[in-house]
Amino acid sequence: MPSQKPSYVLVTGATGFIGAHVVDNLLARGFSVRGSTRSKQKGDQMKAARPQYASKLDFVVVEDFTQIGVFDSVMDGIDAVIHVASPFFYDTTNNEQELILPAINGVRSILSASAKSGSKVQRLVMTSSFASVVSPSSTPAPEFTYTAANWNPLTYEEAIDPKSDSVTAYRGSKKFAELAAWEFVKEEKTKFDLVTLCPPMVFGPVVHPVPTVQQLNESNMMLWGVAAGVDPLPVTRVPGWIDARDLAEVHVQALLTPEAGGKRFVAASPEPFSYEYAADIIRDEFDWAKETVTTNYKMSEKPSASYGIDGETVARELGVKYRPFKETVIDLVRQIRGLTI
Numbered sequence: 001m002p003s004q005k006p007s008y009v010l011v012t013g014a015t016g017f018i019g020a021h022v023v024d025n026l027l028a029r030g031f032s033v034r035g036s037t038r039s040k041q042k043g044d045q046m047k048a049a050r051p052q053y054a055s056k057l058d059f060v061v062v063e064d065f066t067q068i069g070v071f072d073s074v075m076d077g078i079d080a081v082i083h084v085a086s087p088f089f090y091d092t093t094n095n096e097q098e099l100i101l102p103a104i105n106g107v108r109s110i111l112s113a114s115a116k117s118g119s120k121v122q123r124l125v126m127t128s129s130f131a132s133v134v135s136p137s138s139t140p141a142p143e144f145t146y147t148a149a150n151w152n153p154l155t156y157e158e159a160i161d162p163k164s165d166s167v168t169a170y171r172g173s174k175k176f177a178e179l180a181a182w183e184f185v186k187e188e189k190t191k192f193d194l195v196t197l198c199p200p201m202v203f204g205p206v207v208h209p210v211p212t213v214q215q216l217n218e219s220n221m222m223l224w225g226v227a228a229g230v231d232p233l234p235v236t237r238v239p240g241w242i243d244a245r246d247l248a249e250v251h252v253q254a255l256l257t258p259e260a261g262g263k264r265f266v267a268a269s270p271e272p273f274s275y276e277y278a279a280d281i282i283r284d285e286f287d288w289a290k291e292t293v294t295t296n297y298k299m300s301e302k303p304s305a306s307y308g309i310d311g312e313t314v315a316r317e318l319g320v321k322y323r324p325f326k327e328t329v330i331d332l333v334r335q336i337r338g339l340t341i
């Protein structure tokens with residue numbers, strides 16, 4: 001439990017989609033931030049885009065975050081950590097090597113640096129995922145609501161099975177990385193406490209360097225694909241979502257709320273989404289999209305969720321409000337359209 005408010009926060013994955021929003025939320029609240037990245041160029045670009053925070057923001061390059069010890073030398077003065085970095089892509093050739101082991105070893109590496117003697121870290125907030133909560137192969141009753149008490153039943157063997165697809169492997173990477181974190185704090189009796197956050201799909205405008213549309217992060221690429229005209233529309237695997245700006249707020253509130261220590265939270269808007277609903281919004285809002293968005297789908301007023309996802313606990317305990325899906329879609333599509341013309 002943090003005894004006092006942190007002042008200097010290390011954010012891993014700071015040059016990624018969600019990490020950059022977390023950096024901005026912390027800076028706006030007056031914290032000093034150290035971002036870790038694999039790319040000096042992206043770190044330099046993020047800093048250059050925030051001249052007003054020149055004295056509050058620095059970046060360290062950690063090329064391979066899976067090696068124990070790589071974070072040890074960047075912990076000077078750091079009194080809190082938000083661990084966002086983890087591989088999130090589906091275009092893999094070896095699921096265990098590219099997704100699962102890096103996710104788990106990255107967690108062990110940042111936790112071990114935070115636990116080193118002399119460390120001032122009081123709390124570590126970790127971005128896990130609803131992928132570590134949901135049981136994808138079962139069909140729950142419509143009245144069933146997933147909460148932070150649920151765990152994906154996927155086994156390690158299933159996750160690394162070469163016959164498993166990369167979506168299954170990604171789900172395993174998040175589950176086993178999160179379990180590794182909980183196990184670490186328990187076994188090592190760390191002085192810092194842990195909070196894990198389990199968001200479903202995360203969408204929203206980007207504030208990290210995205211040189212070309214092809215380099216958009218995985219989740220936004222799915223949504224942008226609807227605007228760009230993919231046909232058929234993507235399958236809505238999980239009906240839950242959250243705006244990246246709201247999720248950044250959840251991360252920072254999780255860091256600052258004393259009672260959050262030792263807890264796991266599902267962070268999800270209560271409003272269900274589907275790619276069909278996104279297509280409706282985009283066609284309604286943007287004239288140019290009437291030419292691009294496929295009509296090869298059934299229009300829907302608003303999607304109804306096949307099961308519930310408890311985002312209320314986060315709203316109540318961490319004091320976070322969720323944006324409407326429509327706003328998120330419009331903000332993202334307007335921004336990315338601007339990159340393409």
Ligand SMILES: NC(=O)c1ccc[n+]([C@@H]2O[C@H](COP(=O)([O-])OP(=O)(O)OC[C@H]3O[C@@H](n4cnc5c(N)ncnc54)[C@H](OP(=O)(O)O)[C@@H]3O)[C@@H](O)[C@H]2O)c1
Nearest residue numbers: 013015016017018037038065085086087129201202217219
């Ligand atoms: N987007 C979603 O829908 C969603 C939903 C639930 C949970 N999450 C979780 O949110 C976190 C951030 O994802 P995102 O959506 O922001 O995707 P992203 O833009 O691809 O960000 C991933 C971040 O992780 C870092 N990273 C990936 N592999 C790494 C490795 N091997 N070594 C060091 N750093 C590595 C990347 O570093 P560089 O910047 O240096 O490339 C990047 O900053 C991940 O933990 C992801 O599992 C995302």
